[in-house]
Amino acid sequence: MTEQPFLSVSNLTKHFGGSGFSRAPVVRAVEDVSFDVPRGKVVGLVGESGSGKTTIGRSVLRLIDPTSGTVRLDGVDLTAMSARDLRRQRAKMQYIFQDPFASLSPRMTIGQILMEGLGIQGTGTRRDREDRARAALKAVELPADAFDRYAHEFSGGQRQRIGIARALALEPQLIVADEPVSALDVSIQAQIVNLLRDLQTRLGLTMLFISHDLAVVEYICDTVIVLYLGRIMEIAPAAELYANPRHPYTRALLSAIPEPVPGRASRRQILTGDIPSPSNPPSGCVFRTRCPHAIDACAQVVPPLEAVGRDHRSACIRNHELETAEAVPA
Amino acid sequence: MNAPVLDIRDLRTVFRVGGRELTAVADLDLSIAPGETVALVGESGSGKSVTSLSVMGLLPRKVGRIDNGTIAFRGKSGAARDLVGMTPEALRQLRGNDMAMVFQEPMTSLNPVYTVGEQIAEPMRIHLGRSRAQAAAAAVQLLADVGIPDPARRARQFPHELSGGMRQRATIAMALACDPKLLIADEPTTALDVTIQAQILDLLAKLQAERGMAMLFVTHNLGVVAEIADRVAVMYAGRIVETGTVDEVFDHPRHPYTQGLLRSVPRLGQATALKRAGTPLPTIAGAVPSLANLPRGCAFAPRCPYAIDACTVAVPPLADTGGGHGSRCIRWPEI
Ligand SMILES: Nc1ncnc2c1ncn2[C@@H]1O[C@H](COP(=O)(O)OP(=O)(O)OP(=O)(O)O)[C@@H](O)[C@H]1O
Ligand SMILES: Nc1ncnc2c1ncn2[C@@H]1O[C@H](COP(=O)(O)OP(=O)(O)O)[C@@H](O)[C@H]1O
Ligand code: SF4
Ligand code: SF4
Ligand SMILES: [Mg+2]
Ligand SMILES: [Mg+2]
Numbered sequence: 001m002t003e004q005p006f007l008s009v010s011n012l013t014k015h016f017g018g019s020g021f022s023r024a025p026v027v028r029a030v031e032d033v034s035f036d037v038p039r040g041k042v043v044g045l046v047g048e049s050g051s052g053k054t055t056i057g058r059s060v061l062r063l064i065d066p067t068s069g070t071v072r073l074d075g076v077d078l079t080a081m082s083a084r085d086l087r088r089q090r091a092k093m094q095y096i097f098q099d100p101f102a103s104l105s106p107r108m109t110i111g112q113i114l115m116e117g118l119g120i121q122g123t124g125t126r127r128d129r130e131d132r133a134r135a136a137l138k139a140v141e142l143p144a145d146a147f148d149r150y151a152h153e154f155s156g157g158q159r160q161r162i163g164i165a166r167a168l169a170l171e172p173q174l175i176v177a178d179e180p181v182s183a184l185d186v187s188i189q190a191q192i193v194n195l196l197r198d199l200q201t202r203l204g205l206t207m208l209f210i211s212h213d214l215a216v217v218e219y220i221c222d223t224v225i226v227l228y229l230g231r232i233m234e235i236a237p238a239a240e241l242y243a244n245p246r247h248p249y250t251r252a253l254l255s256a257i258p259e260p261v262p263g264r265a266s267r268r269q270i271l272t273g274d275i276p277s278p279s280n281p282p283s284g285c286v287f288r289t290r291c292p293h294a295i296d297a298c299a300q301v302v303p304p305l306e307a308v309g310r311d312h313r314s315a316c317i318r319n320h321e322l323e324t325a326e327a328v329p330a
Numbered sequence: 331m332n333a334p335v336l337d338i339r340d341l342r343t344v345f346r347v348g349g350r351e352l353t354a355v356a357d358l359d360l361s362i363a364p365g366e367t368v369a370l371v372g373e374s375g376s377g378k379s380v381t382s383l384s385v386m387g388l389l390p391r392k393v394g395r396i397d398n399g400t401i402a403f404r405g406k407s408g409a410a411r412d413l414v415g416m417t418p419e420a421l422r423q424l425r426g427n428d429m430a431m432v433f434q435e436p437m438t439s440l441n442p443v444y445t446v447g448e449q450i451a452e453p454m455r456i457h458l459g460r461s462r463a464q465a466a467a468a469a470v471q472l473l474a475d476v477g478i479p480d481p482a483r484r485a486r487q488f489p490h491e492l493s494g495g496m497r498q499r500a501t502i503a504m505a506l507a508c509d510p511k512l513l514i515a516d517e518p519t520t521a522l523d524v525t526i527q528a529q530i531l532d533l534l535a536k537l538q539a540e541r542g543m544a545m546l547f548v549t550h551n552l553g554v555v556a557e558i559a560d561r562v563a564v565m566y567a568g569r570i571v572e573t574g575t576v577d578e579v580f581d582h583p584r585h586p587y588t589q590g591l592l593r594s595v596p597r598l599g600q601a602t603a604l605k606r607a608g609t610p611l612p613t614i615a616g617a618v619p620s621l622a623n624l625p626r627g628c629a630f631a632p633r634c635p636y637a638i639d640a641c642t643v644a645v646p647p648l649a650d651t652g653g654g655h656g657s658r659c660i661r662w663p664e665i
Binding site: 048049155156157158185186187188189190191193194197198212213214215216218219238239242243252253254255256257258259260261262263264268270271272274275290 | 523524527528529532551552553556557576577580590595596600601
């Protein structure tokens, strides 16, 4: 009945350090994360700093090697692949970075930057590469003369368009966009989100969209995953997550986002305490040190992701009791 | 009426860049009463930080200078004094004492080689003449006031031993040490996670109400403005384009830029309807102009859906639209 997911992440775990001579404690960046992305869909990874978003994104493209778990792209296990086979797969998968400034070489023209990736992939003749690069510039709505100019001549939003064009030129099937609008001003953020959404639907791209801001991902994502300290707290279709958040952390996160509506602050829920260190995460539910609903049992077991609705899962042992609890203030 | 703590008139601040003089802030009027929070909001490069650096006397020497205007400041003495033209030494006496600041990056204010307690105690020894022991005890109390658990132990720690949120609390404690009349907070929560930001905003609002300080709060985040400020000034390309109470400006914006900015902020739960209808998110077309190349007349004209020929003739004045609300738009009655 259902087609096999285009991207399938199973039990992904990534620990940093802790081996060899290093005395630094193990950083548990990602713990046992599983999710699927159907072809042509967009899944958002959302969480505060250190929740493991970038680590998951980089593991998916195998820019880093996971500690355990598998990543399958179109049925092929990337985690088991040799470096040579992986290089061949890489053209299908592109990463878009947060910082459009740092990711573009100052000494190359935009045309050279766009054609560089194509050259590495050994794609076509020089003429073909130039055609594809020019088409990519057009797709991101930059003027044709941008081809011969340098990155420093462009604004932040334009540089992010260049970063997107660079990824698109390779005609990827999967894009991991890591905070692609976080460094941009609000009026420009919406421009870039619109562009990504438009390209994604037109080209049928599959995408992982990483952001620390739940408000930013709603428009572009089909499904949203909320992460905390390397674990999935909740996963739901985007519309459902905002309308009916179930996990206490998701509710707190939604409530913490300041909205430009005077008078709303008084209704907000403020979590106490700091985010614990991922080298020393709490036992049981990792959110329990800040959860207003924590009980003793929360320290005992890691709550499994349980179905709480259609395609909606939440990792909280009190899911059912808290169902009617005051949801997010409107 | 309460005399303002800060009263800026006609401020113009310029920078020397590559042999040229660029105007980063122009025609800026702003006043803050005791106990009042005024937010300066705008996108990057709009002149928010240059305005706050001008007040603090911390413009980069030789590069930046105040070219025009007055900044009347009523410190602890109760008398208003013009900060423009004051000697660097006199300004140093005021900073950390009558006025204090908190920046985006806590390590701008914290020295990595001294304990947190020593750094909070220092301004009290310098400006208030407290003894070492008195100041140390007061520092622990301040750490408790800003909500740091186990304050006596934290006072003995170094900044790197604190989390980002706790460090920002410590810089707030340091800023409050001498009970300033004016607190200038420049993007104090921008580098923090959103759940920690909520804690810090709550803390600042509480401390400000308790102490009756005036606060100048600089941010690019309209949501934060709605939460913390009484009045707001929206900046674009170095000028205030709209100003008024937060309720007035957010509910009835009278400048096309403010309107566009408010529409661009994603609202939780509202994008789904747009997505289903196939409607793009609202945006402001184009990008902020560079100071070296400002358009003639209204700087917003190239992006403004209401622009007409008259908009490019001269910089529009900040028109009074009633009730202390101002808009730098020649078409404000139609907006
Ligand atoms: N190369 C590394 N070596 C050691 N620890 C690392 C490394 N990369 C990431 N980590 C740690 O792993 C955890 C998860 O990091 P990650 O970058 O995935 O978080 P993130 O969710 O992307 O956060 P942010 O919002 O700050 O980008 C963090 O505690 C981080 O410090
Ligand atoms: N030290 C400096 N030298 C030259 N130009 C500067 C300097 N500091 C700020 N500017 C310019 O002044 C303008 C306003 O900057 P700023 O006040 O920092 O903006 P923001 O509103 O983001 O705080 C920008 O165009 C910026 O590039
Ligand atoms: S499992 Fe317990 S601590 Fe975790 S979210 Fe649920 S109630 Fe809170
Ligand atoms: S003055 Fe003209 S260009 Fe400027 S904001 Fe008003 S209508 Fe738009
Ligand atoms: Mg990251
Ligand atoms: Mg600034």
